[in-house]
Amino acid sequence: MLERGDVSRLLDILGNRNRRRIIELLGQKPCFVTEISERLLLSPKAVIEHLQLMEREQILGSYQDERRRKYYYLSHDINLIINLQKQDDIVLSPREEDRHARITRDLVLLRRMIRAHDELLENLEHLEGEIESRFAWLMGEGIFTDEGELKIILALVHSDMELGDLEEMCGLSADELKKRLGNLMKMGIVEKTNNRYRISVTHGG
Structure with missing residues (x-):
């Protein structure tokens, strides 16, 4: 059972879409930095920063193969369960109302940010074909x-x-x-x- 502080840190980590994408990829198989970078179209520097953060929090583990490539893998299964409770009959104090309003605003803002980020990723998808063709040309030369x-x-x-x-x-x-x-x-x-x-x-x- 995680302590409240651990849960808060975990939610902060999972709140980042790219970290969730990395976790999803590593849930399929261990990967090294370049592989993650190419699969998710992220810069190697950003991938390394995300991996180091999650390794510090013991979400990820790592090992090196015979070629000295560092592979990352999920060190724990992640099961996130959220219970939603209808609050029509719950009377909140003024302080609790302020906190509830702030949480609601933050969730709305988070949803807008995630949607904007998803739209940006969709707009970048058309570049994949050109990137692949450039790599193919370099190899062919x-x-x-x-x-x-x-x-x-x-x-x-x-x-x-x-x-x-x-x-x-x-x-x-x-x-x-x-x-x-x-x-x-x-x-x-x-x-x-x-x-x-x-x-x-x-x-x-």
Whole structure:
């Protein structure tokens, strides 16, 4: 049985649609950061932040495979039961009425925010086909020598990253990562600025 404070934190976590989407995906099978990012069309940085928060709250667990990729999985089953009680015959004190009115306003605002977010996601769906075609073109051009370089590019397409973030995202050792980054920098595809790697301005715009 959860304490009231635990329930409050859990509701805060589940109040975020992207965290609910991540939980739903991990309920099907364990996934690593890049996989979650690609499946849900979220930036790797946002995915990592959501995963770290839920891992701290012990909602998620993690392990590394032989390729040093970090997989996340649901560490507990989540069963949320809400009982609605009709309050026509309940007399509320002025303080309780204020609290009830605030809860009602917050729920209405939350519903509007979720609807707006859902509409935004629907408007983004038409981009999926173009994104897939661009990836297919890159693969067909034979620009990248191996899967590791492609993983690096996919990560940097979402956001600029430091070496440690790239290491976790790509599941490569530091030596393997530096070697591939060196190749991509020689090709002029990746550049380094203030310890952060990014797609070259010449290529990325």
